[in-house]
Amino acid sequence: MKQYQVEIYDFRLFRQKLDEIKEKAGKIAxxxxxxxLFCGVDDKEFIDKVVSAIKREFPNSHVVGCLSNGEIYxxxxxxxxxxxxxxxxxxxxxxxxxxECVYGxxxxxxxxxxxxxxxxxxxxxxxxxxxxxxxxxxxxxxLHGLDSTVKVFGGISIGHDHLHDDAFVFDExxxxxxxxxxxxxxxxDDLHIMTDICLGWTPLGREMTVTRVNDNVLAELDGIPAxxxxxxxxxxxxxxxxxxxxxxxxxxLERGGFxxxxxxxxxxxxxxxxxxxDLFEGEKVRIAYGDPVKIxxxxxxxxxxxxxxxxxxxxxxSCSARKSFWSYFVNKEMEPxxxxxxxxxxxxxxxxxxxKGYVNEHNVALVAIAFREGRLPDKLPEQVGIDAAMFHGQxxxxxxxxxxxxxxxxxxxxANEKLRRIAKIDELTQLYNRRELEHQLEEAVNNSKMNKTxxxxxMLDIDHFKSINDTYGHVIGDKxxxxxxxxxxxxxxxxGTEAGKAxxxxxxxxxxxxxxxxxxxxxxxxxxxxxxxxxxxHDFQEAGPQTVSIGVTSLRENDNDNDQISIxxxxxxxxxxxxxxxxxxxx
Numbered sequence: 287m288k289q290y291q292v293e294i295y296d297f298r299l300f301r302q303k304l305d306e307i308k309e310k311a312g313k314i315a316x317x318x319x320x321x322x323l324f325c326g327v328d329d330k331e332f333i334d335k336v337v338s339a340i341k342r343e344f345p346n347s348h349v350v351g352c353l354s355n356g357e358i359y360x361x362x363x364x365x366x367x368x369x370x371x372x373x374x375x376x377x378x379x380x381x382x383x384x385x386e387c388v389y390g391x392x393x394x395x396x397x398x399x400x401x402x403x404x405x406x407x408x409x410x411x412x413x414x415x416x417x418x419x420x421x422x423x424x425x426x427x428x429l430h431g432l433d434s435t436v437k438v439f440g441g442i443s444i445g446h447d448h449l450h451d452d453a454f455v456f457d458e459x460x461x462x463x464x465x466x467x468x469x470x471x472x473x474x475d476d477l478h479i480m481t482d483i484c485l486g487w488t489p490l491g492r493e494m495t496v497t498r499v500n501d502n503v504l505a506e507l508d509g510i511p512a513x514x515x516x517x518x519x520x521x522x523x524x525x526x527x528x529x530x531x532x533x534x535x536x537x538x539l540e541r542g543g544f545x546x547x548x549x550x551x552x553x554x555x556x557x558x559x560x561x562x563x564d565l566f567e568g569e570k571v572r573i574a575y576g577d578p579v580k581i582x583x584x585x586x587x588x589x590x591x592x593x594x595x596x597x598x599x600x601x602x603x604s605c606s607a608r609k610s611f612w613s614y615f616v617n618k619e620m621e622p623x624x625x626x627x628x629x630x631x632x633x634x635x636x637x638x639x640x641x642k643g644y645v646n647e648h649n650v651a652l653v654a655i656a657f658r659e660g661r662l663p664d665k666l667p668e669q670v671g672i673d674a675a676m677f678h679g680q681x682x683x684x685x686x687x688x689x690x691x692x693x694x695x696x697x698x699x700x701a702n703e704k705l706r707r708i709a710k711i712d713e714l715t716q717l718y719n720r721r722e723l724e725h726q727l728e729e730a731v732n733n734s735k736m737n738k739t740x741x742x743x744x745m746l747d748i749d750h751f752k753s754i755n756d757t758y759g760h761v762i763g764d765k766x767x768x769x770x771x772x773x774x775x776x777x778x779x780x781x782g783t784e785a786g787k788a789x790x791x792x793x794x795x796x797x798x799x800x801x802x803x804x805x806x807x808x809x810x811x812x813x814x815x816x817x818x819x820x821x822x823x824h825d826f827q828e829a830g831p832q833t834v835s836i837g838v839t840s841l842r843e844n845d846n847d848n849d850q851i852s853i854x855x856x857x858x859x860x861x862x863x864x865x866x867x868x869x870x871x872x873x
Contacts, residue, residue: 287373287374287375287376287378287598287599287657287658287659288310288314288316288373288374288376288598289371289372289373289374289598289599289627289628289630290307290310290371290372290374290628291359291360291369291370291371291372291628291630292304292307292369292370292371292372293359293364293366293369294336294366294367294368294369294370295366295367297332297335297336297339300336300339300370301339303370304339304340304343305343307372308343308344311344311374314374314376315376316374316375316376317375317376317377317378317379318346318347318348318374318375318378318379318380319344319346319347319348319372319373319374319375320347320348320350320372320373320375320380320470321340321344321347321348321349321350321351321370321371321372321373322350322351322370322371322373322601322630323336323337323349323350323351323352323368323369323370324351324352324354324357324358324368324369324371324630324631324632325351325352325353325354325357325367325368326354326356326357326365326366326367326368326369326446327367327368328353328445328452328454329367330460330462332367332368333351333368333456333460333462334460336368336370337349337351337456337458337460338460340370340458341458347458348380348381348382348457348458348470349457349458350382350414350455350456350457350458350468350470351368351414351455351456351457351468352414352416352441352443352453352454352455352456352468352632353416353443353444353445353452353453353454353455354443354444354632354633354634355444355445355446355606355609355632355633355634355635356446356606356609356632356633357369357632357633358602358604358620358629358630358631358632358633359630360624360628360629360630361617361620361621361623361624361625361629362617362620362621362624363609363616363617363620363633369630369632371601371630373599373657375474375477375659376476376659377474377475377476377477377659378409378472378473378474378476378477378659379473379474380470380471380472380473381402381470381471381473382457382458382468382469382470382471383398383399383402383467383468383469383471384455384456384457384459384461384463384466384467384468384469385398385399385466385467385469386463386465386466387419387420387425387465387466387467388419388420388465389419389420389421391420392420392421392422392424392425392428393424393428395420395425395467396424396425396426396428396429397428399411399425399429399469400428400429400431400432402471403432403433403436403471404432404433406471406473407473408436408471408472408473409435409436409437409472409473409474409477409478409479410436410437410438410439410471410472410477410479410655411429411432411436411437411438411439411440411469411470411471411472412439412440412469412470412472412601412655413438413439413440413441413467413468413469413470413638414440414441414443414455414467414468414470415440415441415442415443415455415466415467415468415636415638416442416443416453416454416455416463416464416465416466416467417442417453417465417636418453418464418465419464419465420465421501421564422442422563422564422636422647423563423564423647425467426638426645426646426647427645429640429645430643430644430645431643432640434643436640437479437480437481437640437655438481438638438639438640438645439481439601439603439638439639439640439653439655440603440637440638441603441631441632441634441635441636441637441638441653442562442634442635442636442637442638442647443455443634443635444606444633444634444635444636452464453635455467455468456468474659476659476660477657477658477659478595478657478658478659479655479656479657480592480595480597480654480655480656480658481639481640481653481654481655481656482588482591482592482653482654482656483588483637483639483641483648483651483652483653483654484581484584484585484587484588484619484651484652484654485545485547485584485648485650485651486576486577486580486581486582486583486584486585487536487538487547487574487575487576487577487580487581487650488574488575488577488580489538489572489573489574490535490572490573490574490575491519491572491573492572492698492699493570493571493572493699494507494508494515494570494571494572495507495508495568495569495570495571496565496566496567496568496569496570496571497509497567498567499565499566499567501564502560502561502562502563502564502565503558503559503560503561504537504548504550504558504559504560504561504565505556505557505558507571511556511557511558512550512557512558512559513528513553513557513558513559514557515573516528516532516535516550516573519573520535520573522535524553528553530610532549532550532551533549533576533607533610533611533650534575534576534611535573535574535575535576536548536549536550536573536574536607536649536650537550537561537565537571537572537573537574538571538572538573538574539565539569539570539571539572540570541569541644541646542641542642542644542646543642544641544642544644544646546646546648546649547574547648547649547650547651548561548562548563548565548571548649549561549562549563549605549607549649549650550562561649562605562607562635562636562649563636563647563648563649564647576611576650578612578615581619582618582619582672585618585619585622585652585672586622586670586671586672588652588654589622589623589626589654589670589671589672590669590670590671592623592626592654592656593626593666593667593669593670594666595656595658595662596658596662596663596666596667597626597627597656597657597658598627598657598658598659599627599628599629599630599656599657600623600624600626600627600628600629600630600631600654600655600656600657601629601630601631601654601655601657602620602623602629602630602631602632602652602653602654602655603631603632603634603637603638603652603653603655604619604620604631604632604633604634604637604651604652604653605633605634605635605636605637605648605649605650605651605652606633606634606635607649607650608633608650608651608652609633611650618672619652619672621672622670622671622672623654623670625667625668625670626656626667626670627656627667636648636649637649637651637652637653638653639651639653709721709722710722712791712792714764714767714768714792715767715768715771715792716771716775717771717774717775717790717791717792717798718789718790718791718792719791719792720791720792720793720794722791723789723791723792723793723799723801724848726789726791726801727743727799727801727848727851727852728848730786730789730801730803731841731845731848731851733786733803734803734841735841739803739804740803740804740805740806740809740840740841741801741802741803741804741805741840741841742802742805742806742807742809742810742838742839742840742841743799743800743801743802743810743838743839743840743851743855744799744800744802744810744813744814744817744836744837744838744855745793745797745798745799745836745837745838745855745856745858745859746770746774746797746798746799746800746814746817746834746835746836746837746859747796747797747798747834747835747836747859747863748766748767748770748796748832748833748834749832749833749834749835749863749867749868750867751763751766751795751796754766754829754832758828758829762828762829763829765826765827765828765829766826766829766832767792767796769824769826770798770821770832770834771790771792771798773817773820773821773824774790774798774800774817775790777790777800777813777816777817778790778800781800781802781805781813782803782804783803783804783805784804786803786804787803788800788801788802788803788805789801799855800813806840807838807839807840807872810838810840810872811838811870811872814836814838814870815870817834817836818833818834818836818868818869818870821833821834822834822868833867833868834868835859835862835863835867835868835869835870835871836859836862836869836870836871837855837856837857837858837859837860837861837862837870837871837872837873838855838858838870838871838872838873839851839854839855839858839872839873854873855873857873858871858872858873859871861873
C-alpha cells in the first residue's frame with residue numbers, strides 16, 4: 287500500500303501535484319485507488335473541478351469527501367482549501383456507496399450496509415456522514431451484529447462554525463448532501479485494519495441522571511435545566527463565552543462498557559443544551575474536564591499500540607473540540623502517528639468506532655485507523671511518544687484540585703448510599719425494613735392491577751420466640767433471626783418472575799413478610815411449605831430446633847387497598863398459630 291497527500295490551495299498547482307502522483311503510480315503495481323478529499327471551505331464549484339481532474343487521470347478510482355472543521359496533512363493541522371489523500375492498494379480494493387437518509391429511513395440505510403457487508407466478506411467499513419436529516423444512532427445500532435472481525439470507523443462532517451447545518455458529504459458523482467453517508471467498504475485477504483480510540487478527559491464531581499432529553503437536545507439532569515447545571519457547578523453563565531468554555535467540560539457517560547463524551551455546542555433558549563450526539567433518558571453522566579497531561583499520556587499509549595501494528599498508512603478522525611482545546615499545541619497529539627506512517631484525516635463533529643461489537647458515535651475523541659497490506663515486518667518502527675513535561679508545572683494545581691474534588695465527591699456518594707441503605711434495610715437481618723416493605727407492597731399491588739398479573743404474600747412468625755430470648759438471651763435470639771433471614775433472602779432471590787422481583791423483609795420483632803409478584807395462591811403455599819420445612823430442619827445450634835407459622839394470601843379483584851390484604855394475611859397467620867403452630871394457612 288502506498289499513500290500520497292496533497293494540499294490544494296490553487297487549481298493549477300494541484301494539477302502539477304496530480305501529475306506527480308500519476309507519475310509515481312506508473313512505477314508501482316496496484317489494484318485499486320481511493321481518494322479522500324477533506325474540504326475546509328464550502329466551494330462546490332472548486333471541488334467539482336478537483337474531482338473531475340482526478341477522474342480524468344484515474345478513471346477507475348473512487349473519490350469520497352466531506353466538509354471538515356480542519357484538515358490533517360502529514361500529521362499536522364493545515365489550512366488549505368482541500369487536502370487530498372490517495373491510497374494505492376497493491377492487492378486489496380475498495381467499493382463505495384452513497385446513501386441518502388432521512389428520519390424514519392435509518393433502518394433501510396443500515397440494512398443496505400449490513401447486506402453488502404455480510405455478502406462480500408468486507409474487512410472494514412468507513413462512514414463519512416452529514417447527519418442533518420437523520421438519527422445516526424439508529425444506523426449505528428443496526429451494525430452491532432456484523433461479523434466480529436469487521437472494523438467500523440468514520441467521522442461526522444462539520445463546518446468551521448461547529449454547526450452540522452453546513453455539513454455535507456459527496457462522492458465522485460459530485461452529488462453534495464447534508465443528509466447522507468459515504469460508505470467505503472475495504473476488501474482484501476492481505477489487508478489488515480486496526481482501529482483505536484483515545485479520550486483523555488477525566489470525570490469530575492458527582493454522577494447525574496439524564497431526566498429529560500430528546501435525541502441530542504438535553505433538557506434536564508436530575509430534574510435541573512442542563513444549562514443551570516453548568517452554572518451551578520462551574521460558574522458558567524449563558525453568554526458569548528459559554529460554549530467556548532464547555533469544550534473543556536463535556537459530559538462523560540458509559541455505554542456498552544465504554545466511556546464516551548458528549549459535547550454541548552448550542553442551546554435553544556429554554557435551558558436545554560444541544561449536544562453533538564445522542565443521549566438517552568436514564569443514562570448516568572458526569573461533567574468531565576480536559577487534563578492535557580492525561581490526554582498526552584493516553585495519546586502516547588494509543589500511538590504505541592498502533593506502532594505494534596506496523597502501519598503503512600494512518601487515518602485520523604479528531605473532534606473539532608480537541609482542536610479548540612489544544613489551540614497552538616494542536617499538532618502535539620498527532621506527531622507520533624506521522625512518525626509511524628503517512629497520516630491524514632480531518633477534524634469532525636463526531637467520531638465513529640466499533641468496540642467489542644458496538645458501533646458508537648463519540649465526541650471529543652481521537653480515533654486512529656491503521657492500514658497495512660501483508661504480514662508484519664521483521665522490524666517495527668522506532669518507539670514514539672509525546673513529551674508531557676511542558677504541561678506538568680502549569681497544571682499541577684488543577685490536577686490536585688480535581689483529585690480533591692473527585693475524592694470528596696466519592697466520599698459523599700458513599701455516605702449518601704449508606705444513608706439510602708439505612709433508610710431501607712433492617713440492620714440486624716439485612717432484609718427490607720417495615721417502611722420499605724410497605725412501599726414494595728404498594729408498588730407490587732399497583733403493578734399487578736395495571737398488568738393483570740398474579741400477586742401473593744406470606745407473613746411469617748417465629749413460634750415461641752419470646753422463650754428463646756428469655757432462656758438463652760438476646761444474642762442467641764438475634765442469631766435465630768439472622769439465620770431465618772438468610773433462608774427468606776435465598777427464597778426471595780429465586781422466586782422472581784417476569785411480573786417482578788420477590789422481596790423479603792422484617793415487619794417487626796419476629797414477624798417477616800415476603801411479596802411474591804407473578805405467583806398465585808398454590809405457588810405461594812408451595813413456597814411457604816418449603817420455608818416452613820427448611821426452618822424446621824435447620825440447625826440453630828444453641829437455640830435448638832425452631833418452627834414458624836406462615837399466613838398466605840393473594841390479591842383479589844375486590845381488594846381496594848393494602849389494608850385489606852394486610853388484615854387477611856394477618857388473619858391467616860393467626861389461624862396458623864391457633865391451629866397448633868408450625869403450619870401454613872391460606873386465606
